Amino acid sequence: MTRTEILVIGAGPAGLSAAIESARAGARVLLIDENAAPGGQLFKQIHKFFGSREHRAGTRGLDIGTQLLAETRELGIGVMLSTEACAIYPGHEVWTVCEGKKSALIKTDCLIIATGASENAVSFPGWTLPGVMGAGAAQTMININRVLPGRHVLMLGSGNVGLIVSYQLLQAGAEVEAVVEAAPEIGGYGVHSAKIRRAGVPFYTSHTVVEARGREHVEEAVVAALDSNWRPLADSEQVFAVDTICLATGLTPLAELAWLAGCRFTYIPALGGHIPWHDKTMQSSIPGLYVAGDIAGVEEASTAMEEGRLAGINAAASLGYYATERREELSEQVRQRLAALRSGPFGDGRRSAKEEILNA
Numbered sequence: 001m002t003r004t005e006i007l008v009i010g011a012g013p014a015g016l017s018a019a020i021e022s023a024r025a026g027a028r029v030l031l032i033d034e035n036a037a038p039g040g041q042l043f044k045q046i047h048k049f050f051g052s053r054e055h056r057a058g059t060r061g062l063d064i065g066t067q068l069l070a071e072t073r074e075l076g077i078g079v080m081l082s083t084e085a086c087a088i089y090p091g092h093e094v095w096t097v098c099e100g101k102k103s104a105l106i107k108t109d110c111l112i113i114a115t116g117a118s119e120n121a122v123s124f125p126g127w128t129l130p131g132v133m134g135a136g137a138a139q140t141m142i143n144i145n146r147v148l149p150g151r152h153v154l155m156l157g158s159g160n161v162g163l164i165v166s167y168q169l170l171q172a173g174a175e176v177e178a179v180v181e182a183a184p185e186i187g188g189y190g191v192h193s194a195k196i197r198r199a200g201v202p203f204y205t206s207h208t209v210v211e212a213r214g215r216e217h218v219e220e221a222v223v224a225a226l227d228s229n230w231r232p233l234a235d236s237e238q239v240f241a242v243d244t245i246c247l248a249t250g251l252t253p254l255a256e257l258a259w260l261a262g263c264r265f266t267y268i269p270a271l272g273g274h275i276p277w278h279d280k281t282m283q284s285s286i287p288g289l290y291v292a293g294d295i296a297g298v299e300e301a302s303t304a305m306e307e308g309r310l311a312g313i314n315a316a317a318s319l320g321y322y323a324t325e326r327r328e329e330l331s332e333q334v335r336q337r338l339a340a341l342r343s344g345p346f347g348d349g350r351r352s353a354k355e356e357i358l359n360a
Helices: 013-025 040-044 061-074 135-143 160-172 190-198 256-261 301-318 324-341 348-359
Strands: 002-009 029-032 078-080 083-089 093-098 102-113 117-119 132-134 152-156 175-181 203-205 207-213 220-225 238-241 244-247 251-253 265-268 273-276 289-291
Touching (some): 002 301, 013 301, 029 102, 040 061, 102 256, 102 301, 117 135, 135 244, 152 160, 152 207, 152 238, 160 175, 175 207, 190 203, 251 273, 256 289, 265 348, 289 301, 301 324
Parallel strands (some): 002 029, 152 244, 175 203
Antiparallel strands (some): 083 093, 093 102, 220 238
């Protein structure tokens, strides 16, 4: 059995930040991830971050990931990759499987779950054809594997993910034939949609994909207009000759481990659905078990990193590495940065949703 003071599950932006803050306080930290490389979504994000300097504005996600990995090495944080957390037992014992075959138990005083989120699928006739994929999968192919998923792409969803991946597909050499959005308005930031418009890509709001056609792979996408009740309008269908349909239709927190651990949940649609309840320190209903990042409510990478810092600070403090005054001082600094990220027209809804969790 492996023994550590703080175990972090998930080496994405939230998990890396949590591990770093815990180790800075002096705690012995082990970070595990089921993937062969750490960094999570950061290394797919070749665009520059927004916000203030303290939120690394102007820095590309992959560069932020590189900086965080360098900090984990400098702090001597233990890292186990290709390691899947399969179960959490009482007393914070975590059953893991390493490299798909070796089973091991990890005993920890505090546990931080930062497992992120999974892409939502949309079902329509033909949705199982090769060529229908999540926008995140397409982003992984072009930015990590350097493989173009298709030459002619239709994007379903105009949130920031759909807009950013559409532009990155254009940069990679694909033709984005259209961005289709079921809502009456584009969902993402204007700065992202403007770049796509300048490239000549048309937007179809109040539209959706009703069918994918093809024999062995996608050859056509059928798009229809929607009425005010979100139902396809008769005789409104348009056919696009595409070989790829990307789905940027939201994310759902990857919360299976929190369910297994017995955490209390609350349902917040604005943050992705069922979310482990947590207090202002990111501690769940189980003492010593913290959550951070998209598992605690789907937002953005900058927010995930700040939540990771908050969880790391408070996990270390619970083990005596910070006095109460210092703990609250550091926590308040993070909360102020989170409040800044959740301000403005796009952040207000997230702020009120997070407050709803505290009151649940």
